[in-house]
Amino acid sequence: MSNVLLIIFLALLFLSIMPQNSDGELEQWCVADVQTPDKELQVALDWACGKGGANCSKIQVNQPCYFPNTVKDHASYAFNNYFQNFKHKGGSCYFKGAAMITELDPSHNSCLYEYFP
Numbered sequence: 001m002s003n004v005l006l007i008i009f010l011a012l013l014f015l016s017i018m019p020q021n022s023d024g025e026l027e028q029w030c031v032a033d034v035q036t037p038d039k040e041l042q043v044a045l046d047w048a049c050g051k052g053g054a055n056c057s058k059i060q061v062n063q064p065c066y067f068p069n070t071v072k073d074h075a076s077y078a079f080n081n082y083f084q085n086f087k088h089k090g091g092s093c094y095f096k097g098a099a100m101i102t103e104l105d106p107s108h109n110s111c112l113y114e115y116f117p
């Protein structure tokens, strides 16, 4: 085998053992921190769905994310919708410490938590 072929072979071998996920982006969702009291979550939820600009239509009555009807679940949905929509425009998953990042998709049944790359 010539040196050139050997180098090509080694290069291909190297590429084949590289991680397959080409963009290397970690999928992240934003949810309510389990430690945050409901009172604080409610304030952050109201902000996210109001001035924050999250689309909270899915947590309204008769919509797929209405159940479980808890402040924590509704806040999680709203935080994530806000985060996905605004993470590339200066929005963060913070909400005065009421939120946290997770790498586990929080979607359940027909309630889909958005993920925008």
Ligand SMILES: *[C@@H]1O[C@H](CO)[C@@H](O)[C@H](O)[C@H]1NC(C)=O
Pocket: 055, 056, 057, 058
């Ligand atoms: C909010 O989301 C719903 C469904 O997910 C969609 O039908 C609606 O157009 C959205 N509203 C805005 C203002 O983007």
